[in-house]
Amino acid sequence: MKIRVPRIHSLLTAICLGILSSYPSPSDASSPRQKHRINLEWKYHRGDLDSPPIRNAFNDSNWEDAVLPHTYKLTSINLDDNSDKSDQPTFHRDISWYRRTIKPEFTPGQRVFLEFEGAHQKTELWVNGTYAGEHATSAYTPFHFDITELVLPNQENTISLKLDNRKTDQIPPDGHIWDFVLFGGLYRDVYLVVKDPLHLTFPWEKREAGVAITTPSVSKRNATVSIRSTVRNQSTYVRNFTVVNRIINAGNVVVKKLEKQATAAPGSDTTLITTGGIDENLRLWSPNDPYLYRVNTQIISDGLIVDSVDNPLGFRWFEHRLGEGFLLNGDPLKLIGTNRHQQYPYIGDAVPNNLHRSDAIKIKEAGMNIVRLAHYPHDDSFLDACDELGILIAEEPPSWMELGPKIWMDRLEESTRVMIRNHRNHPSVWGWGAGINHRGPVKRLHYAAKEEDPYRVTMNNGTVWTGQQHSGITDLYAVMAYKNPDRPEGELMFAMEHSGSIDTRETEEFMNRYMGDPNRIGTALWSAHDNYSFKKRGGKYTNLSRWSAATWDAFRLPKPNYFWYKAQLSTEPMVRIGDYRAQKEDEIIIFSNCDSVELFHNGKSLGARTAERHSKNEHIPAPSIIYPFAWKDGILEVKGYVDGEAVATHSVRKPGEPHQIDLQFDTDGFHGYADGTSIVMAYARVLDKNKQIIDADTPLVSFDIDGPAEIVGDNTIGANPVTWENGVAPVLIRIGRSAGTITLKASSDGLKPDQAKLDISGPEHAPSLTAKPFFEPLRLRVDFGNIQQHIEDEWLAWTDGAPDTEERTIRGNWTAWTEGRKDVSKKSFTSNIGLKIEATISGNGTPLNWTHNWGMPGDLCFMAEDSVSTEANGGEISLKLKNLPQGTYQIKTWHHIANRGDAEVPTLQIKxxxxxxxxxxxxxxxxxxxxxxxxxxxAGIGGKGDGNSNKAASTFALTEIVSNGRDAITLYLSANETSGTISLCGFDLTQTKSE
Incomplete structure (x- = not known):
C-alpha cells in the first residue's frame, strides 16, 4: 500500500507545456505542480477503536482493502431494509478509519498538500502520528490540509483518517430531516499535491483565491475575459514573478496571452487581474454547440515555470427578460431538464467519475439542457461533463427545509461560498440556490453568493405551501411546482421541481403550461432517477423512492418519460412504442418527433396518424400519439415519416416465457483504461424465444467475471445473483488496475446464458492531472502605415518611427527606406512569442510608393487604407521573412485599392x-x-462611398508556407495586366504546425 510520487523534471514540463524550442520565455520548470490521485491501496476499518490507529507502526493488515470512492458499507437495493425515518438516526451513523502510506518526492521549500473533493462528514487527519487538523464544513465541499511540516521526503509516510458520520446538528444538512440519505465514507477522490513555495492557492480558501475567471461582456462577435489569480509566497524571501494567462481553444492552440508582473513578500498573498479578449473567430458556448476554451495560468519566477493550472472557459451570456423569458447568447431558450441526486445502488454516494459522466451523457441524449443539483454541491466530474456536453447547471448548498443553530448556519454559508469558489469557472453553471429547499430565500446565502459571484442569478428554492410566494431577495422565483403555482406578477418563474406520471400523460399536460408561456422560463422534473430516502413511500422497496416523472430507475434504465422527452427535445428522427407502463388496456401510446406515424399489428396497417391537438398539448412540440387499440397478442410495429419518407421504426411483441439472456456493457462515460476505481454497468436482459424482453421481474441472474475486474457486491446484499424489474438484471463491475479483456457471463436456471467482453487498456493511458499540453503559435501582424497615422489596433507598423510631417503623407515620400534606396525597406519585428523576425519589402529594382488614404469605415479599415505599392506595368513587390522557426504557416495578405474603378484594378499573381x-x-x-x-x-456632408473596407477585411490572399528553420521565405506579387497598381496593405502570419 505504498505510493511513490515521481518528480516531474524540467524537460518533461517543457514538452508538456507545448513551448516552442525557439520561444525565449521561461522553458525550464525545476519543480512544477504535481497532482496525483491517490484512490488506491487504502486500508479501511468500519467503526471506532479503543485507541486511535494513528501510529506508523500500527498493524492494519487485518483491515479491509479499500479503493476510493468508498462507501461506509455496501448495501442492498433497499438499504438493508433499514427502518430509519427521515432523520436517519442509525443508517451509516458511525465512525470509520482509513489508512495508507505515501512516499512523495519533493525538495526543501516545496509545499505538500492532501486535497479532498468530499467526505462524510467530519474528517480528522493524522500524518505520521501527528494531528494535522479537521474539516467539518460539510460533506459535499472540497478541502485540503497542508502537511508539509509533517511528511518526510523520499520516505514512507503514514496518513490516518477518521471520518465521523454520526448524527449532529453542527454540520448541514444534518440535524433535522431530509428526503435523501447521508451515506458514510470517503466517497470522492483524494489527491496528493506538491507545489513550489510560490504557488497559486486553492480556489476555495477564500474569496480571492486560486484562479477566478469572469466574462464581463460577451457578444456574438467579441468577448472580454478577466482573470484574477492569487499567488502565495511561502518562501523565506521576496519573490519577483510573472502571471501568464493563456486562453487556449479546443484545438489546444493559444489564441490570447495576458501577463502581469508583481513582487511578493514572504508569507504574503498577491492577487493580480489580467483582462483581455477575443475578437477573432469567437465560438460561443451553448447546449447546441458547447465550445470550450480553457485558461492556462502559469507562475514564472527567475526564468522558471513554478506553477501551472488549467481552468475551463466558455463564452456565453444569460439574460432574463419579462415577456421573452430566458435568453442564452441573445436567443430565447426554454430550460427543460431534471433534478439529480448522485446516489447509485449498492455504493450510495461513492460514485466514480465515469458514472457521474455517464449520468450527464444520458441526460444529454434525452435532449435536456439543464440539471438542478439536488440538494448539495455535486462532484467536479459531473460539472466537467456538463461543460463538455452543453448542459446548464443550477447548484445549491447542502440543506433541506430546516434551519440550524449558529454554527450550522455559519457552515451553511461557508458551504455556499466554497461551492461557488470551486465551480465558478464552469461555463455550464447558470445560477446558485440562495434558499433552503421547501423554505424559500435565505438572505445571508443570497448576499454571500453575490459577494462571491455577482454575475450569476440566485434562486429562492420556494414552495406553494410555505414561505414567500415570490423571489424575495433573490433574482429568480424558483418554485417546487407540484400544485400548479401562479407566477408572481412582474416576475419570471422556474419550476425547479415538478412531477408527472409514469405513463407520461400528466407530464405532457404539465409541460404544456410552461412551453406556452415565455415567462415560465423552464422546468426541472423530479427526478432524473429513482433515489434513496427514508420517507417510506411504500412499495416493495420502502427505502427507494419511485418518482412518477423519473426518466430512469435507480440502475439508470429508461422509463417511458425518457422517450417522451427525447421526442420533444432531440433533432434525430425517432419513434417509440411506449412499454407496458405507459399503455392503457385499450390504447397504444407512441412517442415520436416525426411528421406522422403509422402503426401495424401483425403487418396490417392501423392507419397513419398525427397527434390530436387540444388545449392540454397545444404548445408541445411533439405530443404523444394515441391509437385506440386493445393489444392482446402479436407484433406491433410503428414507422415514423418525415416528408413522406419512413425514417424511423420500432417494433415490440407480447412477451412469452423467459428463454435466454442478452448481456451488454454500458460504457457511457468510461474512458477505457484501467484505473482501479471506475465502475461500469452491465445489463442482462431476459428475453423470450423471439428475443422480446419480458415485462416482469427477472428470475435470479448470476454473474461470473474473468479478467482485470470484479463484481461490486454479492449475495449478502442481493447484488449477485440479482433479480430486478422489467426484464433487466443489472450488475456493477469495478475495473481493475491492469490491461486485459474482461469477460462477463450471465446465467439463470433454465435460460440460455450469454457473455460479453470489454477490452481495457493500461493505466499508462490515464491523462495527467496537471496542465494539459498546448501549442502557442507564432503570430505577426504588420500594417504598412506610419505609427503617427492610422495603424490597426494591436498590429505592428512598418515605419521608421520618425516624427510625422505633412510631406511624408504625400505619395512617394515614405522614409522607411534602407540605405537610401527607394525600392527596399528592412525591418525587425518582435512576434507575439518574443521572437524577432526580419522582414524585407522590395520592389526588385522598381520604386515603391507609399499610398495613404482615409475615410474608410469598417473592419480592418486602418490597415486597408494604407499600402506600399508599385505600378502594375512591369512592377513587382516581394516580401521576405527570415528567422521563422521550423513549421507550417498561413499568411494572409491584403491588397485593397482605394479610389479606383473596376477597370483599374489588376489581378495579381502571387508566388x-x-x-x-x-x-x-x-x-x-x-x-x-x-x-x-x-x-x-x-459641414458634415459629402460623398457616399464607404471605401469598401468591410469587403477589404474579408478579401485577402491566403497562402500556406513552410519554413525549414534556416532559410528565408519569400512572397512575390506581380500583376497580370499592365494598368493600375500592385498594392500590399498588410499581412497576418500565423503558425499552424511547429514542424
Whole structure:
C-alpha cells in the first residue's frame, strides 16, 4: 500500500507545456505542480477503536482493502431494509478509519498538500502520528490540509483518517430531516499535491483565491475575459514573478496571452487581474454547440515555470427578460431538464467519475439542457461533463427545509461560498440556490453568493405551501411546482421541481403550461432517477423512492418519460412504442418527433396518424400519439415519416416465457483504461424465444467475471445473483488496475446464458492531472502605415518611427527606406512569442510608393487604407521573412485599392519560395478589393462611398508556407495586366504546425 510520487523534471514540463524550442520565455520548470490521485491501496476499518490507529507502526493488515470512492458499507437495493425515518438516526451513523502510506518526492521549500473533493462528514487527519487538523464544513465541499511540516521526503509516510458520520446538528444538512440519505465514507477522490513555495492557492480558501475567471461582456462577435489569480509566497524571501494567462481553444492552440508582473513578500498573498479578449473567430458556448476554451495560468519566477493550472472557459451570456423569458447568447431558450441526486445502488454516494459522466451523457441524449443539483454541491466530474456536453447547471448548498443553530448556519454559508469558489469557472453553471429547499430565500446565502459571484442569478428554492410566494431577495422565483403555482406578477418563474406520471400523460399536460408561456422560463422534473430516502413511500422497496416523472430507475434504465422527452427535445428522427407502463388496456401510446406515424399489428396497417391537438398539448412540440387499440397478442410495429419518407421504426411483441439472456456493457462515460476505481454497468436482459424482453421481474441472474475486474457486491446484499424489474438484471463491475479483456457471463436456471467482453487498456493511458499540453503559435501582424497615422489596433507598423510631417503623407515620400534606396525597406519585428523576425519589402529594382488614404469605415479599415505599392506595368513587390522557426504557416495578405474603378484594378499573381516551393504560383489571378473613400465636407456632408473596407477585411490572399528553420521565405506579387497598381496593405502570419 505504498505510493511513490515521481518528480516531474524540467524537460518533461517543457514538452508538456507545448513551448516552442525557439520561444525565449521561461522553458525550464525545476519543480512544477504535481497532482496525483491517490484512490488506491487504502486500508479501511468500519467503526471506532479503543485507541486511535494513528501510529506508523500500527498493524492494519487485518483491515479491509479499500479503493476510493468508498462507501461506509455496501448495501442492498433497499438499504438493508433499514427502518430509519427521515432523520436517519442509525443508517451509516458511525465512525470509520482509513489508512495508507505515501512516499512523495519533493525538495526543501516545496509545499505538500492532501486535497479532498468530499467526505462524510467530519474528517480528522493524522500524518505520521501527528494531528494535522479537521474539516467539518460539510460533506459535499472540497478541502485540503497542508502537511508539509509533517511528511518526510523520499520516505514512507503514514496518513490516518477518521471520518465521523454520526448524527449532529453542527454540520448541514444534518440535524433535522431530509428526503435523501447521508451515506458514510470517503466517497470522492483524494489527491496528493506538491507545489513550489510560490504557488497559486486553492480556489476555495477564500474569496480571492486560486484562479477566478469572469466574462464581463460577451457578444456574438467579441468577448472580454478577466482573470484574477492569487499567488502565495511561502518562501523565506521576496519573490519577483510573472502571471501568464493563456486562453487556449479546443484545438489546444493559444489564441490570447495576458501577463502581469508583481513582487511578493514572504508569507504574503498577491492577487493580480489580467483582462483581455477575443475578437477573432469567437465560438460561443451553448447546449447546441458547447465550445470550450480553457485558461492556462502559469507562475514564472527567475526564468522558471513554478506553477501551472488549467481552468475551463466558455463564452456565453444569460439574460432574463419579462415577456421573452430566458435568453442564452441573445436567443430565447426554454430550460427543460431534471433534478439529480448522485446516489447509485449498492455504493450510495461513492460514485466514480465515469458514472457521474455517464449520468450527464444520458441526460444529454434525452435532449435536456439543464440539471438542478439536488440538494448539495455535486462532484467536479459531473460539472466537467456538463461543460463538455452543453448542459446548464443550477447548484445549491447542502440543506433541506430546516434551519440550524449558529454554527450550522455559519457552515451553511461557508458551504455556499466554497461551492461557488470551486465551480465558478464552469461555463455550464447558470445560477446558485440562495434558499433552503421547501423554505424559500435565505438572505445571508443570497448576499454571500453575490459577494462571491455577482454575475450569476440566485434562486429562492420556494414552495406553494410555505414561505414567500415570490423571489424575495433573490433574482429568480424558483418554485417546487407540484400544485400548479401562479407566477408572481412582474416576475419570471422556474419550476425547479415538478412531477408527472409514469405513463407520461400528466407530464405532457404539465409541460404544456410552461412551453406556452415565455415567462415560465423552464422546468426541472423530479427526478432524473429513482433515489434513496427514508420517507417510506411504500412499495416493495420502502427505502427507494419511485418518482412518477423519473426518466430512469435507480440502475439508470429508461422509463417511458425518457422517450417522451427525447421526442420533444432531440433533432434525430425517432419513434417509440411506449412499454407496458405507459399503455392503457385499450390504447397504444407512441412517442415520436416525426411528421406522422403509422402503426401495424401483425403487418396490417392501423392507419397513419398525427397527434390530436387540444388545449392540454397545444404548445408541445411533439405530443404523444394515441391509437385506440386493445393489444392482446402479436407484433406491433410503428414507422415514423418525415416528408413522406419512413425514417424511423420500432417494433415490440407480447412477451412469452423467459428463454435466454442478452448481456451488454454500458460504457457511457468510461474512458477505457484501467484505473482501479471506475465502475461500469452491465445489463442482462431476459428475453423470450423471439428475443422480446419480458415485462416482469427477472428470475435470479448470476454473474461470473474473468479478467482485470470484479463484481461490486454479492449475495449478502442481493447484488449477485440479482433479480430486478422489467426484464433487466443489472450488475456493477469495478475495473481493475491492469490491461486485459474482461469477460462477463450471465446465467439463470433454465435460460440460455450469454457473455460479453470489454477490452481495457493500461493505466499508462490515464491523462495527467496537471496542465494539459498546448501549442502557442507564432503570430505577426504588420500594417504598412506610419505609427503617427492610422495603424490597426494591436498590429505592428512598418515605419521608421520618425516624427510625422505633412510631406511624408504625400505619395512617394515614405522614409522607411534602407540605405537610401527607394525600392527596399528592412525591418525587425518582435512576434507575439518574443521572437524577432526580419522582414524585407522590395520592389526588385522598381520604386515603391507609399499610398495613404482615409475615410474608410469598417473592419480592418486602418490597415486597408494604407499600402506600399508599385505600378502594375512591369512592377513587382516581394516580401521576405527570415528567422521563422521550423513549421507550417498561413499568411494572409491584403491588397485593397482605394479610389479606383473596376477597370483599374489588376489581378495579381502571387508566388512563394519556401522549404517546399520554388517560385511556385500560389494564386494565378487574385482580384483585390477596391472602393471609394468617403469625402466629408466641413459641414458634415459629402460623398457616399464607404471605401469598401468591410469587403477589404474579408478579401485577402491566403497562402500556406513552410519554413525549414534556416532559410528565408519569400512572397512575390506581380500583376497580370499592365494598368493600375500592385498594392500590399498588410499581412497576418500565423503558425499552424511547429514542424
Amino acid at each position: 512563394s519560395s519556401d522549404a517546399v516551393h520554388n517560385s511556385k504560383v500560389r494564386h494565378a489571378a487574385f482580384l483585390p478589393s477596391y472602393g471609394s473613400a468617403i469625402k466629408v465636407s466641413s
